[in-house]
Amino acid sequence: MRAPIGNFDEDAAAPAADRTDLLVAPVAEAVTRGWGGFAAEQILHVDTDPDLADTAVFVEHYGAELLDESANCVVVAGKRGTGVTLAACVVLSRTRVDVNGAVRRHLGARKASFAPMDLAVGESGMEYGGITPVGLPTAWPLLIDPAVLDEEWVLIGSGSRRGKLIVPGKSLAALPGAVVVEGLGV
Template sequence: MTDPVLTALHDLEHSVVPCDPELADTAAFCQAYGYAAEDSANAILVVGKSAERPMVCCVVLATTRLDVNSAVRKRLGTRRASFAGAEETIERSGGMQIGGVTPFGLPEDVPVWVDAAVMTREQVIVGGGSRDRKILCPPSSVAALPSAEVVEGLALPLPPASASR
């Protein structure tokens, strides 16, 4: 059985980085393996709340937050949008789990929208399709996917941490 993630990466510059599945979530991974949050990109599946339930994979830096309620919803052309749940993520991504979602190897009908800020990094680390690996690559490898489109303003800066009382 071929691995759709590795197949999609075949001709693209990348490295596969193994990781402990318990440390797959972004903050834990960066802390445990020494990657900067600025170089970590989250691949997030979003679905439109309509009968068709359109799905998109949004790739944003971990130091930003995906603008689901405005930018993504408007681009999807739906009145409402939300993060795909765990079950729908597995079903519609070809078996990927939350914490391991990657833009590489998704079904052809799932577009990939890459926030323009991702393209400013020298390299990014993204999910690897499962919780036991990540993919380290230049942003150009993500943008080279046939269904990828770089989008300005897909993500917003994270709000400053609230002061401790």
């Protein structure tokens, strides 16, 4: 199967539901059942080299245009008093998350910061460098920049450093806890 974006080998892409053995448990479960009217067959998995998972190296190897068609998912922690709220933020790879502005305001937090790696990995059940909005804990707010939804296809993490998912951009708005936040990506 040919991936709709990127310069991947022809046999690198397949329906993610056919590759659950390459996905971490929460992601495998989410892609198997699909979400918000998006069938499992619409979610593709691209098998990639885990040593090339970081965005800059990845786009250099698999196609510079992927920088415009990729989205990063980062876990943030919003603090108010003694309470901590974990949330995931999805922005296009060419932008950064406005943690101290848009995220802090949306979460009603006094302070917001990127979650420590061990907390993000432990709570999501995913590998650092591969965290994806697909299969995150449903209690987490999932903040999405509107520019991500405007992309016909978006390359996102797969839950592990090996492989990526390619999904219709608008499908991310149908994930549990998804909220579109203007100005999230700056």
